[in-house]
Amino acid sequence: MTSENTPRPTQGDQGNQRRPAQGKRRGRGDGGLYWSESRQRWIAEVTVGYTPAGRRITRKASDKTKTGALAKLKRKMREYEDGLPAEDGSYTVAQAVEDWLKYGLSNRDANTVKNRRSLAENHVIPDLGARKLAELSADDVDRWLAEKSKKLSTKTLREIRSVLKRAVSRAQARDKVKRNVVLLCEVPTGQPGRPSKALTFEQADALLSAAEDGSAMGAYIVLSLLTGARTEELRELTWSHVVTYVPDRKGWVSVEEAGWQGEEFAVYVWRSVRKGGDTKTVKSRRTLKLPRRCVVALAALWDSQGAARAAGKGASLVFPDENGAKRGPMNVLRAFRRVANRADLKGAEWTPRELRHSFVSLLSDSGMPLEQIARLVGHSGTNVTETVYRHQIRPVIQDGATAMDQLFPESSEGTQPT
Numbered sequence: 001m002t003s004e005n006t007p008r009p010t011q012g013d014q015g016n017q018r019r020p021a022q023g024k025r026r027g028r029g030d031g032g033l034y035w036s037e038s039r040q041r042w043i044a045e046v047t048v049g050y051t052p053a054g055r056r057i058t059r060k061a062s063d064k065t066k067t068g069a070l071a072k073l074k075r076k077m078r079e080y081e082d083g084l085p086a087e088d089g090s091y092t093v094a095q096a097v098e099d100w101l102k103y104g105l106s107n108r109d110a111n112t113v114k115n116r117r118s119l120a121e122n123h124v125i126p127d128l129g130a131r132k133l134a135e136l137s138a139d140d141v142d143r144w145l146a147e148k149s150k151k152l153s154t155k156t157l158r159e160i161r162s163v164l165k166r167a168v169s170r171a172q173a174r175d176k177v178k179r180n181v182v183l184l185c186e187v188p189t190g191q192p193g194r195p196s197k198a199l200t201f202e203q204a205d206a207l208l209s210a211a212e213d214g215s216a217m218g219a220y221i222v223l224s225l226l227t228g229a230r231t232e233e234l235r236e237l238t239w240s241h242v243v244t245y246v247p248d249r250k251g252w253v254s255v256e257e258a259g260w261q262g263e264e265f266a267v268y269v270w271r272s273v274r275k276g277g278d279t280k281t282v283k284s285r286r287t288l289k290l291p292r293r294c295v296v297a298l299a300a301l302w303d304s305q306g307a308a309r310a311a312g313k314g315a316s317l318v319f320p321d322e323n324g325a326k327r328g329p330m331n332v333l334r335a336f337r338r339v340a341n342r343a344d345l346k347g348a349e350w351t352p353r354e355l356r357h358s359f360v361s362l363l364s365d366s367g368m369p370l371e372q373i374a375r376l377v378g379h380s381g382t383n384v385t386e387t388v389y390r391h392q393i394r395p396v397i398q399d400g401a402t403a404m405d406q407l408f409p410e411s412s413e414g415t416q417p418t
Contacts, residue, residue, distance in 0.1 A: 206344065222293060266287055
């Protein structure tokens with residue numbers, strides 16, 4: 001008999017009650033459906049076999065309701081009967097990403113690993129990390145990318161999607177999840193990135209004047225602007241690859257051996273800071289004759305490094321950092337911007353790679369053919385030069401305009417357009 005004040009369960013409560021009804025407790029290991037007080041969830045369990053040692057092989061599923069737990073167990077049983085591996089329902093997106101960062105990038109360059117970890121820790125894990133990987137849907141990924149597209153460029157969106165896709169692929173290969181839903185999602189259009197620009201002749205002249213101070217970064221800027229070498233190529237440049245032509249030896253000899261008395265100097269752009277030390281492409285491996293202004297800057301730098309060479313500190317590198325080690329990209333950026341500020345160029349608005357763009361622009365304005373510019377910057381053909389530096393290349397297909405100007409030198413009224 002119940003008290004009048006005792007609330008009676010409704011029909012819905014009885015069908016989806018949170019605790020098992022009173023009765024004889026099920027024996028341990030018998031399977032079935034039971035309430036876990038510690039987890040505050042219903043556990044559905046069934047025995048599917050035994051190991052050679054006699055231990056039960058079970059399949060379990062849990063949910064806040066009886067119906068949900070039984071439905072999950074039925075799905076697992078169907079997969080078991082079809083011979084499919086059981087996915088790990090507790091495995092999260094963060095665990096998948098961390099596993100990929102730890103084991104999936106073992107043969108990649110250190111800078112690549114650093115970049116991918118930064119993308120994962122700043123964009124993927126904070127937004128999706130707590131999500132159960134088995135519950136991650138294509139709609140979740142689409143919404144995530146759409147939200148990110150409000151702030152990130154299309155290139156960055158492509159990269160963070162790649163991080164997630166590769167992490168899920170690795171988890172899929174290890175039976176943590178059935179399929180990779182990221183493959184179903186396209187990269188939306190993001191925010192436009194800052195377009196690269198080139199220095200005008202006046203700006204380039206001012207920067208060269210500010211850079212001729214005998215410092216390593218000053219010589220770096222002079223060499224980059226007047227040869228078009230990539231920043232990753234100059235960071236790897238050694239004195240053994242700065243050469244001069246010696247007639248007596250009938251060949252090119254390192255300035256380490258021959259000094260700076262020659263008439264012609266060149267640099268072997270044969271290495272970069274990329275993995276394995278290779279240049280970006282086969283065509284990027286080239287030998288560039290040095291303009292006189294580069295020779296003067298390098299000779300001054302060689303003299304200033306005399307004490308460091310004697311102490312064996314960074315002796316082989318042309319542009320070492322303050323500790324004699326290879327310069328990192330941020331070290332180059334900070335030092336470059338200090339010199340740019342001295343030239344009144346607002347250093348925060350420029351990057352070192354735009355020295356290469358300026359090299360292409362200045363040569364194009366001087367009338368040099370596009371084919372020759374492409375060879376100097378190490379491109380495999382003119383298509384790359386035109387595509388990447390399209391704003392810095394003056395029009396090169398001029399035959400039609402020239403012919404039409406000869407046929408129709410003026411408008412019918414005899415006036416020129418304003």
